[in-house]
Structures are given as C-alpha cells and as structure tokens.
Amino acid sequence: MAKDFPTREENYAQWYNDLVIKADLAENSAVRGSMVIKPYGYAIWEKMQATLDKMFKDSGHVNAYFPLFIPKSFFSKEASHVEGFAKECAVVTHYRLKNSPDGKGVVVDEDAKLEEELIVRPTSETIIWDTYRNWIQSYRDLPILVNQWANVVRWEMRTRLFLRTAEFLWQEGHTAHATKEEAIEETLKILDIYAKFAEEWMAVPVLKGVKSPNERFAGAVDTYCIEALMQDGKALQAGTSHFLGQNFAKAFDVKFLSKENKLEYVWATSWGVSTRLMGALIMAHSDDNGLVLPPKLAPVQVVIVPIYRKLEQLEQISEVALKVKEKLEKLGISVKYDDRDTFKPGWKFSEYEFKGVPVRLAIGPRDLENNTVEVARRDTLEKEVLQLEDIDTKVKNLLDQIQKKLYYKAQSFRDDNTTAVDTWDEFRDVIENKGGFVLAHWDGTPETEEKIKEETKATIRTIPLDTKKESGKCIYTGKTSTQRVIFARAY
RNA sequence: CGGGGUGUGGCGCAGUUGGUAGCGUGCUUGACUGGGGGUCAAGAGGCCGCGAGUUCGAGUCUCGCCACUCCGACCA
Numbered sequence: 001m002a003k004d005f006p007t008r009e010e011n012y013a014q015w016y017n018d019l020v021i022k023a024d025l026a027e028n029s030a031v032r033g034s035m036v037i038k039p040y041g042y043a044i045w046e047k048m049q050a051t052l053d054k055m056f057k058d059s060g061h062v063n064a065y066f067p068l069f070i071p072k073s074f075f076s077k078e079a080s081h082v083e084g085f086a087k088e089c090a091v092v093t094h095y096r097l098k099n100s101p102d103g104k105g106v107v108v109d110e111d112a113k114l115e116e117e118l119i120v121r122p123t124s125e126t127i128i129w130d131t132y133r134n135w136i137q138s139y140r141d142l143p144i145l146v147n148q149w150a151n152v153v154r155w156e157m158r159t160r161l162f163l164r165t166a167e168f169l170w171q172e173g174h175t176a177h178a179t180k181e182e183a184i185e186e187t188l189k190i191l192d193i194y195a196k197f198a199e200e201w202m203a204v205p206v207l208k209g210v211k212s213p214n215e216r217f218a219g220a221v222d223t224y225c226i227e228a229l230m231q232d233g234k235a236l237q238a239g240t241s242h243f244l245g246q247n248f249a250k251a252f253d254v255k256f257l258s259k260e261n262k263l264e265y266v267w268a269t270s271w272g273v274s275t276r277l278m279g280a281l282i283m284a285h286s287d288d289n290g291l292v293l294p295p296k297l298a299p300v301q302v303v304i305v306p307i308y309r310k311l312e313q314l315e316q317i318s319e320v321a322l323k324v325k326e327k328l329e330k331l332g333i334s335v336k337y338d339d340r341d342t343f344k345p346g347w348k349f350s351e352y353e354f355k356g357v358p359v360r361l362a363i364g365p366r367d368l369e370n371n372t373v374e375v376a377r378r379d380t381l382e383k384e385v386l387q388l389e390d391i392d393t394k395v396k397n398l399l400d401q402i403q404k405k406l407y408y409k410a411q412s413f414r415d416d417n418t419t420a421v422d423t424w425d426e427f428r429d430v431i432e433n434k435g436g437f438v439l440a441h442w443d444g445t446p447e448t449e450e451k452i453k454e455e456t457k458a459t460i461r462t463i464p465l466d467t468k469k470e471s472g473k474c475i476y477t478g479k480t481s482t483q484r485v486i487f488a489r490a491y
Numbered sequence: 492c493g494g495g496g497u498g499u500g501g502c503g504c505a506g507u508u509g510g511u512a513g514c515g516u517g518c519u520u521g522a523c524u525g526g527g528g529g530u531c532a533a534g535a536g537g538c539c540g541c542g543a544g545u546u547c548g549a550g551u552c553u554c555g556c557c558a559c560u561c562c563g564a565c566c567a
Contacts, residue, residue: 013561028559088566123567157492157565164566217567237567276567307526346527353527364526374526491567 007288012232016283020161023291023355025278033159033166040355041278043299045169048277049149051201051296052171055193061145061173066127068151069118074126078251081125084218088155090120120153125219125244125270128174129252136176136256136266143186144176162279163236163491170274176266178258180245183267187243190271191224194239202277203294203406204228204284205414206238207437207486209462213446217270221245227461227486229414230283233435235461235488238280241271279491285379285406291356292379294406295399300336302328302395303352307345307364314339317363320388324361324373327392333399353378358402359395377402379409420484427475427487431458437488441481443474452476458487 005018020026025041037045053063069092075082096112099105121127128146135141153167173190177183191208198206206226217223220242228238249255249265258264285292295301304325306317318339325335336357338348345362352360362374373391376383379402386394417436421427430438442448442460453459463485474481 032559084566152567154566156567158561158563168567170567240567272567274567305526309525344525344527344529346525346529348528349526350528362526366526 008231009288015288016279017161019282019286019291025282025291026161028161031166033156035161035165037169037275040299044281044293044297045275045278047297047299048197048201049171052193052197052273053147053149055197056147056171056173059189059193061147061175063148064146065148065150066124066131068121070121070124070127072117072119074130075119077126078219078248081219081247081251085122085154089122090153090155092118092120121150122152122154123270123272124148124150124152124172125174125248126252129248129254129268132174132176132266133252133254136254139178139256139258142176142178142256142266143182145173145186146175147171147173160279162275162282164276168275170272172270172272175269176249176254177269178256178264178267180267183245183269184243187222187224187241187269187271190241190269191226191239194226194241194271194273197273198226198228198238198277198280199407201294201296202281202284203296203403203410204238204280205407205411207462207464208466209464209486211240212449212460212463212485214449215459215461217242219244219247220270221247224465225462228280228284229417229437229488230280230491231413232283233417233489235437235486235490236276236280236283237461237490238277239271239273242269244268244270284410286356289381290354292406293356293358295358295403298356298358299334300352300357301333301399302335302359302361303348303357304335304337304361304363305345305348305352306337306339307362309365311341313365314341316368317365320368321361321363324363324388324391328395331392331396333392333396349376353381359398361391361395379406421475422472424475428456431456431487431489435489437461437486439484440475440487441472441483442485442487443477443479443481445477448474448476452487456489458489461486461488461490 005022006014008015023040024038026035026037029036093114094108094112095114096109097106098109100107132144135144149171151167151169156164156166159165175186177186195206195208198204206228208226209224211223211225215223217240222243224241225237226239228236230236246265246267248268254266255263256266281297282291285294304321306314306321308314308317321337325337328335349360356378358378360376367373371388372385373388374383374385375398377398414437417434418439419430419434419436420439421430427438427440438458449460463483467483469482470484472481472484473479
C-alpha cells in the first residue's frame with residue numbers, strides 16, 4: 001500500500017498529499033475543498049483537542065457554544081473585520097427546497113427567502129461580542145474567559161488537506177477584560193500555551209512573535225503567533241492569539257461600569273488553533289517511509305505483532321504478548337496487539353511503519369525460547385532484541401526518548417535553516433535557493449514588506465518576541481531598523 | 492478568475508489508422524507459506540465523466556457541458 005509515492009526530494013507537495021491519503025488520515029470529499037477526516041486522523045486530532053482543552057481549563061477558561069450562522073448585518077459593524085473576511089464567506093439565503101418542475105430532483109424555493117441573510121461563520125467574534133453585550137454590565141462580570149470548539153467555513157480558492165480547507169475544525173477563545181494590561185497578558189498567556197503544546201506534545205519547535213500589520217488579523221490591534229518551519233523550508237503559521245483592543249467592544253457597544261463608577265469599553269482577545277496543526281505535525285517529522293508521529297500524540301503508541309506458523313504457536317505467543325500489553329497499559333501506554341491472521345507479519349510491519357506508530361514489538365518462537373522481544377522504533381528505523389524483563393519501563397523510556405529526539409531533530413533542522421542576512425542580494429539568494437527562516441532588518445513599513453513580497457514571494461512571518469534589539473539597515477530600503485524580523489515563504 | 496493536465500473494474504494505469512476493453516494492484520475461494528509488503532491455482536468485478544453529433548460501427552473523431560488536479564492572484 002505504501003509503495004509508489006514520491007520522496008520529499010522528488011515532489012514535496014505530492015509526498016504530503018499521498019502521505020495524508022495513504023496513511024488514512026483524511027481524504028477529499030464530494031464537496032470541493034472540504035475533506036473527510038478519517039478515524040486514524042481524527043484520533044490524532046482528538047488527542048490534540050484533549051490536551052489543549054485541559055490546558056485551557058487549567059488556566060481558568062470554560063467552554064461554550066455559539067451559533068454556526070451569523071446575521072449578515074453583524075459583519076458590517078467592525079470595518080476591517082468585514083474587509084478581511086467578506087471575500088470568503090458562504091451565505092445562506094433560503095430555508096426551503098421544493099420539487100423541481102420537471103420532477104427530477106429539487107430546487108430552491110424562491111418563496112422561502114430569508115428576511116436577513118445568514119453568514120456561515122468564518123470566525124465568531126461578531127456573534128460573540130453581540131452576545132457579550134448582554135453579559136457584561138459591571139467590572140464584576142469580568143473577565144469572561146470562554147473557549148469554543150467548532151467548525152468554521154472560509155471559501156478558499158485553493159485548498160490542501162489539513163493545511164487549507166473550506167471547512168475546518170478549530171477552537172476559538174474569546175475573552176473580555178476590564179483593562180488593557182490584563183487583555184494583553186491574556187493574549188501572551190495563550191501564546192505560551194500554544195508554544196508549549198507545539199513543542200512538548202507535537203515536538204515542533206516554534207518561534208513566538210508578533211505579526212506585521214500586513215499579516216495582522218482583521219480587527220485586531222496586535223496579532224501574536226507561533227511560527228513553525230516545515231521540511232521543505234516553508235513557514236507555517238501554527239496558531240494565533242489576538243489582542244483586539246476595544247475594537248469589537250466599540251463596534252458592538254459593550255461597556256461596563258468600573259470600580260470608579262465610570263462607563264468604559266471592554267478590552268478583548270481572541271485566539272485559535274485549527275486542524276491545520278495536523279498538517280504541521282505531518283510535515284514536521286515524517287519521512288520517505290511514511291508518517292512519523294510523536295509518541296504523545298500517536299493514537300497507537302506501541303503495536304505488537306506476533307510471528308508464528310501454526311495457530312498453536314499463536315496461542316503461546318498471544319499469552320506473552322497480552323501480558324506485555326497489560327503491563328504497558330498500566331503505565332498509560334496505548335497498545336495495539338495485532339493478531340489478525342489475515343495479514344502477514346511483513347505486511348503489518350510496513351503498514352504500521354507507514355502509519356507512524358512510534359514503537360513496534362515483534363514476538364516469535366525464537367523470542368519465546370529466549371525470553372526476548374524485538375523492539376523497533378519508527379523514527380530511526382532501528383531494531384534491537386531485548387530481554388522481556390522490565391520491558392514495560394524499557395518501552396516507556398524509549399517512547400520518552402523518541403519524543404525528545406523528534407523535537408531535537410526538528411530543532412536542529414530549523415537552526416540549520418535559519419539564516420541571518422544583511423544585503424538584498426544575500427536575501428534573495430537565500431530565499432530562492434536555500435529557503436527557511438531568514439533574519440533580516442526591515443524598515444517597519446507595510447510598503448517595504450509588500451515590495452519584498454512582490455519580488456521574492458517572501459513575507460514577514462513574525463517579529464520575534466525574545467530577541468535582542470540590534471540596530472541595522474533595512475535590506476530593501478537601507479533605512480534604519482532596530483531589530484531583525486523573520487522572513488520566509490509560507491503556506 | 493487566468494494557464495496547463497486528467498477523467499476507462501475499488502485504487503493506479505494501457506488502449507495503435509474507429510471494429511465491441513485489457514494490465515498491475517486490491518478483492519473472493521483453496522493449497523502451500525509466515526522473523527520486512529509471499530507463491531501457485533481458480534474466480535468475481537465495466538453506463539470507458541455526462542450529453543449531443545459524424546459513422547454500418549465511437550473508449551478512440553467533432554462540439555458542448557461537468558468534475559477533479561497542478562501552476563499563478565487570495566488566505567489560518
């Protein structure tokens with residue numbers, strides 16, 4: 001099944017696509033631009049969800065749910081917000097179908113036109129702030145720290161599995177605060193959660209930073225982001241956290257009485273990560289043999305494959321294998337024992353390798369005699385034969401080791417592909433031939449960023465937060481600059 | 492929305508100057524097999540994207556439509 005798909009070198013885009021489909025993560029659906037997330041892919045997403053959900057709750061947030069449909073009029077209330085999303089909104093205009101006159105199928109019933117058209121949410125700021133108006137009167141009602149898990153629709157022209165689909169799954173947090181400082185603090189707190197999740201669970205190193213005005217969320221004062229580097233040298237925005245200022249409070253007239261008995265506008269944030277993280281996860285670690293998953297997010301962490309000739313042998317092996325499974329499960333490891341007689345061991349090896357299962361154990365007659373088990377790790381493809389004694393802690397340690405190794409590998413890749421440049425020629429050369437993150441001085445103007453984008457397709461991915469100030473000259477205009485920013489071609 | 496490509500068993504493809512559809516893989520059954528995608532045998536499976544036209548005859552030629560896909564402009 002896994003044969004015949006291109007290497008990363010040959011065709012990176014095709015490699016990614018084939019990987020997603022052949023590893024059973026997702027497939028294209030009958031609806032253009034919308035995908036079906038298959039059980040194996042969805043299991044990964046569920047683990048992401050569960051982890052993030054806990055992190056949000058541990059930091060004081062609660063979940064709620066707001067409607068899929070948003071009245072059209074809500075959108076026009078915040079000027080830059082409309083502008084940002086208007087071009088990609090799906091609109092509901094009618095609420096009824098009827099049999100077509102020719103008797104073949106159904107048509108829209110023109111008599112069932114909606115008074116006010118509804119937008120399928122591309123994001124929920126408008127409906128949520130319209131709601132918050134009623135929730136907030138006093139400083140005592142603040143802060144509101146709400147998150148929702150939902151689907152959203154953005155009518156994209158070109159789509160790619162997980163990376164950009166017309167409909168996608170995400171979480172969106174929407175918080176309301178009494179002060180500017182508190183809202184900014186919230187924005188950064190979430191950014192830290194995102195970074196921690198990416199690095200510790202996904203094993204993907206990310207840069208934390210702030211977006212340039214060109215890349216800012218429509219309606220935000222500041223957009224913070226985590227930015228990851230993929231194996232083809234392109235950047236991927238993995239999560240965003242927005243400080244919205246009082247923009248939405250003003251647009252939706254959300255005011256509160258402060259302790260000082262003054263009527264003030266509420267300060268807001270919003271933040272989200274989506275199924276796009278799946279794309280980042282896949283591209284960050286996988287190789288030409290298929291998917292590579294970090295143990296912490298792998299739906300199956302360990303697979304056990306029995307090797308046998310006769311069914312009596314299988315019984316003996318199963319006895320040992322099931323004991324191993326039980327011991328591993330006691331340590332919280334998810335184990336699959338694949339004793340299907342309908343597939344050959346070699347076939348199973350390839351299958352699980354392709355699907356990125358971190359550790360494979362094989363137990364055969366020789367192992368029964370010697371009290372051993374063959375342990376294979378997916379990330380390095382190394383195999384070794386270990387004594388059965390303490391196999392549970394050995395495997396647990398191995399999983400931890402794989403998790404760390406994946407992160408370090410991704411980190412050293414990123415380091416190798418981060419280049420500081422000081423001249424325009426150098427800049428163009430690196431963007432064109434090497435790729436990756438390029439650290440360069442920029443004069444701070446949207447015009448310059450736009451010009452650079454036109455000429456090189458590279459954009460400012462982020463203005464890093466934890467970086468030293470350093471004076472220099474803009475690579476494009478030569479004007480003075482106080483800090484290097486990160487340029488890259490991006491997904 | 493512009494430019495290219497592709498639509499043929501589940502999947503991947505071949506199909507010559509028009510003559511009634513084939514290969515690989517997968518599927519079913521059986522035997523032998525089993526420590527890296529096994530071998531052999533016997534089977535099942537097709538509105539050739541859709542619609543017109545040319546022709547005695549169209550997977551093949553003509554026209555129209557639809558879908559998918561890749562490359563650009565737009566985007567998490």
